[in-house]
Amino acid sequence: MANYAxxxxxxxxxxxxxxxxxxxIKLVEIDVDTKAYDAGHIPGAVGFNWQTQLQDQVRRDIIGxxxxxxxxxxxGVSPKDTVIxxxxxxxxxxxxxxxxxxxxxxxxxxxxxxxxVKWLNEKDKPLTTDPPKIAPTQYTVTETxxxxxxxxxxxxxxxxxxxxxxxxxxxxxxxxGKVIAPPGMTExxxxxGHIPGAxxxxxxxxxxxxxxxxxxxxxxxxxFQQKGVDRKKPxxxxxxxxxxxxxxxxxxxxxxxxxNVKNYDGSWTEYGNVVAAPIEKG
Amino acid sequence: xxxxxxxxxxxFEMLPSExxxxxxxxxxxxxPSPEFQLYAKLEWLNPFGSVKDRAxxxxxxxxxxxxxxxxxxxxxxxxxxxxxISLAAMAKARGYHMRAVxxxxxxxxxxxxxxxxxxxxxxxxxxxxPAPGLGDGSINIAKSHAKAQAKKYAMPNxxxxxxxxxxxxxxxxxEIWRQTEGKVTHLFVSLGTCGTVSGTSxxxxxxxxxxxxxxxxxxxxxxxxxxxxxxxxxxxxxxDSSLVDDILEVxxxxxxxxxLELCQEEGLLAGPSSGLIYEGAREIxxxxxxxxxxxxxxDNIFKYTSNMMKHIPGLATGNEA
Numbered sequence: 001m002a003n004y005a006x007x008x009x010x011x012x013x014x015x016x017x018x019x020x021x022x023x024x025i026k027l028v029e030i031d032v033d034t035k036a037y038d039a040g041h042i043p044g045a046v047g048f049n050w051q052t053q054l055q056d057q058v059r060r061d062i063i064g065x066x067x068x069x070x071x072x073x074x075x076g077v078s079p080k081d082t083v084i085x086x087x088x089x090x091x092x093x094x095x096x097x098x099x100x101x102x103x104x105x106x107x108x109x110x111x112x113x114x115x116x117v118k119w120l121n122e123k124d125k126p127l128t129t130d131p132p133k134i135a136p137t138q139y140t141v142t143e144t145x146x147x148x149x150x151x152x153x154x155x156x157x158x159x160x161x162x163x164x165x166x167x168x169x170x171x172x173x174x175x176x177g178k179v180i181a182p183p184g185m186t187e188x189x190x191x192x193g194h195i196p197g198a199x200x201x202x203x204x205x206x207x208x209x210x211x212x213x214x215x216x217x218x219x220x221x222x223x224f225q226q227k228g229v230d231r232k233k234p235x236x237x238x239x240x241x242x243x244x245x246x247x248x249x250x251x252x253x254x255x256x257x258x259x260n261v262k263n264y265d266g267s268w269t270e271y272g273n274v275v276a277a278p279i280e281k282g
Numbered sequence: 283x284x285x286x287x288x289x290x291x292x293x294f295e296m297l298p299s300e301x302x303x304x305x306x307x308x309x310x311x312x313x314p315s316p317e318f319q320l321y322a323k324l325e326w327l328n329p330f331g332s333v334k335d336r337a338x339x340x341x342x343x344x345x346x347x348x349x350x351x352x353x354x355x356x357x358x359x360x361x362x363x364x365x366x367i368s369l370a371a372m373a374k375a376r377g378y379h380m381r382a383v384x385x386x387x388x389x390x391x392x393x394x395x396x397x398x399x400x401x402x403x404x405x406x407x408x409x410x411x412p413a414p415g416l417g418d419g420s421i422n423i424a425k426s427h428a429k430a431q432a433k434k435y436a437m438p439n440x441x442x443x444x445x446x447x448x449x450x451x452x453x454x455x456x457e458i459w460r461q462t463e464g465k466v467t468h469l470f471v472s473l474g475t476c477g478t479v480s481g482t483s484x485x486x487x488x489x490x491x492x493x494x495x496x497x498x499x500x501x502x503x504x505x506x507x508x509x510x511x512x513x514x515x516x517x518x519x520x521x522d523s524s525l526v527d528d529i530l531e532v533x534x535x536x537x538x539x540x541x542l543e544l545c546q547e548e549g550l551l552a553g554p555s556s557g558l559i560y561e562g563a564r565e566i567x568x569x570x571x572x573x574x575x576x577x578x579x580x581d582n583i584f585k586y587t588s589n590m591m592k593h594i595p596g597l598a599t600g601n602e603a
Contacts, residue, residue, distance in 0.1 A: 033406055039423050040430025088422065120425055127430035183387075 002216040005257025030093040040127035046075040050093045073139035086112035095246040105143035114211040150236045150262035164234040166198040169248040175200040177281035189272025193279040203244040234260035238267040296329040303457035318567045326582035330368040333580040338368035340449035341438035358427045358435040360420040362508040363392030374400035383424040391585040442519040446477030455485020468575035470563040476521040483525035496528045498562030504534035530562045538593035
């Protein structure tokens, strides 16, 4: 049986429970439902709001270096800390946070396997509404890794040349163009469909019923054999706004160990709005 | 209390029981077969307005008996509306606070009614992208409140609480058996938490194993509040397939058109889930021809005027001077 390429990036809920309050370990909750943290969180965890704290509030972009330093320093994180991320919806935005921490060069970032719902449903795991005690730090970013991010021109080029895998991780109905976005979502696009040449591999194919990731063998079979992702080529994952694709980016880069994997966070809400961009439906 | 004169000391005495059953009314103009007697059990005539009065009362009484509410400890419950309205009204009348966690997609009327009944409201966005094993967003948020603030909240959890089934074993089942003088051959219900189907079926099949229990569900991607398609049933621990003979899938828009027919042809102001159940009953009557059926109509149309406007052309226009 194969192992994950980088097993150290995943921790179990039991591991987190055993390491609560340990110095050098910082818990961060990031949810799709921004009210979930306030309803109850793991003792000591800080909560980041993906809408107001991880996005630039003026232009459409991830937060810049200074804003990241201010955010994580304000959360009491030091560059040498082990940061454990978790969240709702199978860690969608926790994976997005993981991607952001990696872009800004944080060395030791991990995801809690199974996310918030696994913790919630385990009887021995405590939740609290008490705010964490935070000692702010002066966090300095010393390196950035923008090679983890795909921008529109590169995606257009890949679509034309097929020199990289394009993986669309949205639901089948979004891929086919039957719907533009899942119901109730405010961020949307002018057109439905997918980027020409993209393969449909919904993010959820990577997880088991309990929300934890499938085994390395299963993941290899899904992405490489069944869905035809060419492991020799670079890969770009996209979704609607870049959070579900962060989840797949994490799987491909860290669990399956592909060298060159990028998250296209502009995703369908950028591509599906671009005038004259080619679109495939069905 | 006196069920003859209908004079009561408090609203709780009005709750349904074998001695004080919710009425069953024969369907006349909309029954497709003269050889099949079809009755509707009007659950909106329960004091808090829906079939959920039964489960809410059973769950609340159990918490009271175990001493799990009171002294500042109230309730938190995930609900698509009816359970929350019943629970909130009951809880407030007994001096407990109540927090209701609801999916965003439930009708505005239900959200406002929950607040009128005294519930604090949490609205969550449930309909994201299909995800395995996640459970339902409102259930997870309610569980979070209950776990993080155990001193403040008890969570009845209608999706897992056996009292939700037992309420129907104790009341709905015996009521139907008595009201039909044991002649019932078919029971028509919808699926939500599955308390109604499991409890009523358990009782009736105990009396007569040949009774056919037909569960009607809306098509996937539906917009019928309170109901679940089988693909969504994973969230309920109360579904027992051995207690159901047929599961019919009905195009969800028919819930609205059939509800309108019930209102206009039978004078029964039934809500969309009742419309769906009636359509299921109609299909089975055309198949089985003979029998004695009872449909459990969960609630009336009053909470669904905005949904009706969405799905019935004409209702949304001509309403202004």
